[in-house]
Amino acid sequence: MQAVLERELVEQQWTKEQQEVDLCLDVTDLSIFYGPKQAVKNVSMPIKRHSITALIGPSGCGKSTFLRSINRMNDGIKGFKAEGNILYDDVNLLDANIDPVALRKEIGMVFQRPNPFPNSILKNLTLPLKEHGLKSKAKREEYAETYLKQVGLWDEVKDRLHESALSLSGGQQQRLCIARTLAIQPSVLLLDEPASALDPIATAKIEELLLKLKEKYTIVLVTHNLQQAARVADDTAFFYQGEIVEFTDTKTFFQSPKEKRSEDYISGRFG
Amino acid sequence: MQRRKLADKTATVVLTMFAAIIVIILTALLGYVLSLGIQQVNWDFLTSKSSSFRAGGGIQDQLFNSFYILLWTMIFTIPLGLAGGIYMAEYAKDNRITAFIRICIETLASLPSIVLGMFGLLIFVNATGMGYSILAGALTLTIFNLPIMIRTCENALRAVPLELKEGGLALGYTHWRTITRVLLPSAFPSILTGIILSCGLVFGEAAALLYSAGMTTPKLDFGNLNPFASDSPLNIMRPAETLSVHIWKVNSEGIIPDLRDVADGGAAVLVTVILIFNISARVFGSWLHKKLTAK
Ligand SMILES: Nc1ncnc2c1ncn2[C@@H]1O[C@H](COP(=O)(O)OP(=O)(O)OP(=O)(O)O)[C@@H](O)[C@H]1O
Numbered sequence: 001m002q003a004v005l006e007r008e009l010v011e012q013q014w015t016k017e018q019q020e021v022d023l024c025l026d027v028t029d030l031s032i033f034y035g036p037k038q039a040v041k042n043v044s045m046p047i048k049r050h051s052i053t054a055l056i057g058p059s060g061c062g063k064s065t066f067l068r069s070i071n072r073m074n075d076g077i078k079g080f081k082a083e084g085n086i087l088y089d090d091v092n093l094l095d096a097n098i099d100p101v102a103l104r105k106e107i108g109m110v111f112q113r114p115n116p117f118p119n120s121i122l123k124n125l126t127l128p129l130k131e132h133g134l135k136s137k138a139k140r141e142e143y144a145e146t147y148l149k150q151v152g153l154w155d156e157v158k159d160r161l162h163e164s165a166l167s168l169s170g171g172q173q174q175r176l177c178i179a180r181t182l183a184i185q186p187s188v189l190l191l192d193e194p195a196s197a198l199d200p201i202a203t204a205k206i207e208e209l210l211l212k213l214k215e216k217y218t219i220v221l222v223t224h225n226l227q228q229a230a231r232v233a234d235d236t237a238f239f240y241q242g243e244i245v246e247f248t249d250t251k252t253f254f255q256s257p258k259e260k261r262s263e264d265y266i267s268g269r270f271g
Numbered sequence: 272m273q274r275r276k277l278a279d280k281t282a283t284v285v286l287t288m289f290a291a292i293i294v295i296i297l298t299a300l301l302g303y304v305l306s307l308g309i310q311q312v313n314w315d316f317l318t319s320k321s322s323s324f325r326a327g328g329g330i331q332d333q334l335f336n337s338f339y340i341l342l343w344t345m346i347f348t349i350p351l352g353l354a355g356g357i358y359m360a361e362y363a364k365d366n367r368i369t370a371f372i373r374i375c376i377e378t379l380a381s382l383p384s385i386v387l388g389m390f391g392l393l394i395f396v397n398a399t400g401m402g403y404s405i406l407a408g409a410l411t412l413t414i415f416n417l418p419i420m421i422r423t424c425e426n427a428l429r430a431v432p433l434e435l436k437e438g439g440l441a442l443g444y445t446h447w448r449t450i451t452r453v454l455l456p457s458a459f460p461s462i463l464t465g466i467i468l469s470c471g472l473v474f475g476e477a478a479a480l481l482y483s484a485g486m487t488t489p490k491l492d493f494g495n496l497n498p499f500a501s502d503s504p505l506n507i508m509r510p511a512e513t514l515s516v517h518i519w520k521v522n523s524e525g526i527i528p529d530l531r532d533v534a535d536g537g538a539a540v541l542v543t544v545i546l547i548f549n550i551s552a553r554v555f556g557s558w559l560h561k562k563l564t565a566k
């Protein structure tokens with residue numbers, strides 16, 4: 001009798017914990033194909049709201065493919081096909097009815113190579129805002145300032161807002177791109193190796209920024225830098241040849257991985 | 272090791288020699304045309320009417336006609352070329368129809384211009400009944416120039432880094448807005464360079480115009496700006512002999528006593544204008560590029 005009660009109690013607690021976890025994106029059984037080639041194999045990954053989830057793994061294991069299917073950036077690729085579910089607010093993002101253009105306003109993306117538009121620093125922020133219907137110029141510039149401040153770029157650029165964005169350093173450009181993405185007010189940020197083209201100081205700034213941003217945004221971060229994952233991520237997913245080998249909280253992953261392959265990868269024995 | 276160095280040296284010398292030969296030929300040619308013609312060119316030559324049998328005629332009408340036909344050709348070519356280039360770079364699927372379109376464009380680009388002239392004669396001049404006219408000439412030149420323009424625009428758009436395009440898409444721009452807001456502005460310097468370069472090509476073209484814009488010009492009254500008047504220079508339904516057609520005609524069937532001088536002078540002007548187009552394409556293009564990239 002006692003034992004049964006205890007078990008029930010445990011089960012209750014367990015379900016309660018499950019419910020308490022606030023998921024932002026719930027990926028289940030996701031498979032992705034490029035023509036006959038399967039790049040992502042039956043991947044499931046619950047992504048918590050207001051947290052940073054890191055995707056790591058050797059080159060070509062499907063991290064970018066996975067990430068880019070969340071905001072449907074791969075739609076245009078010939079032979080691309082995605083099966084399974086990516087639930088976001090109970091809607092399957094892979095559904096044919098989903099408008100990728102509207103979706104991308106909700107789920108922003110930052111790329112490996114900084115890609116500011118060849119316009120002025122200010123215009124890089126105001127043009128997308130204009131595109132999304134913000135009519136007042138004063139409002140747009142106000143927003144620009146807000147988001148430049150948020151990424152810690154304002155003090156560095158406030159006297160040169162009308163200079164070309166391409167005159168900025170790589171790290172500044174990347175923060176500008178993050179600001180530009182934030183300005184259209186997404187709730188999820190997808191970042192594909194955002195710091196891999198940057199020096200350690202610029203990288204540190206980006207990491208600091210991500211930690212600050214996770215209070216308001218859900219962040220999914222692809223990185224080749226294991227230390228980076230260990231420093232910033234709440235959860236870590238280890239991809240290998242299109243499959244998830246291990247997905248758990250970052251601390252567990254780096255201190256006591258369950259899988260032999262994770263251990264090998266962390267200790268640099270392959271990849 | 273020694274051998275490889277030697278091969279490298281030889282290659283450098285040979286290639287430099289070829290480059291030098293090209294430069295020598297070009298400067299010799301330009302020098303020849305300009306040195307012969309420049310003495311003939313003066314304000315009077317540029318601003319007086321040509322004469323059909325007396326000496327001392329100018330090239331005013333022909334010069335105007337050349338620029339005016341060029342203007343109309345560009346009015347037709349630029350939008351069509353842009354549309355075609357955008358289609359080929361952004362919308363055309365990688366399939367047989369696209370391959371077929373590509374072959375058509377390439378064939379069109381390699382047709383001798385006299386053939387296009389004949390086509391212009393058949394279709395624009397005769398079939399539509401518009402006769403020898405600036406419009407027929409401009410339309411013929413449009414066909415002549417369109418393949419180049421489409422290719423220029425397509426290549427310029429394709430040369431825009433993919434990450435820039437994805438940047439637009441990821442910010443929630445539609446495909447079309449990504450094209451107009453991100454791709455076209457980035458491709459603009461190369462497109463503009465291409466347009467100016469092809470202006471030079473069109474300006475110098477003669478064969479395609481012989482039987483489309485014709486080899487005569489009516490008496491023009493430069494004070495009459497009513498585009499429907501038959502003696503107005505702006506009338507696009509009138510025949511128009513361009514500068515290069517004029518040079519060819521004077522040279523081959525002219526009866527004026529100073530035909531050598533007129534031909535030489537005309538050639539010098541023609542070459543100068545084309546040079547200006549080419550040089551300004553470079554200067555303008557790189558200036559714009561610099562302005563955009565702040566480098
Ligand atoms: N456009 C494409 N067409 C066909 N195959 C592709 C395409 N993009 C990626 N792939 C293939 O899908 C697999 C996963 O690629 P992906 O770019 O997702 O890897 P990744 O983990 O991001 O690698 P990296 O760390 O090098 O960025 C690879 O085998 C790759 O060759």
Ligand SMILES: [Mg+2]
Binds near residue numbers: 063064065192
């Ligand atoms: Mg990748």
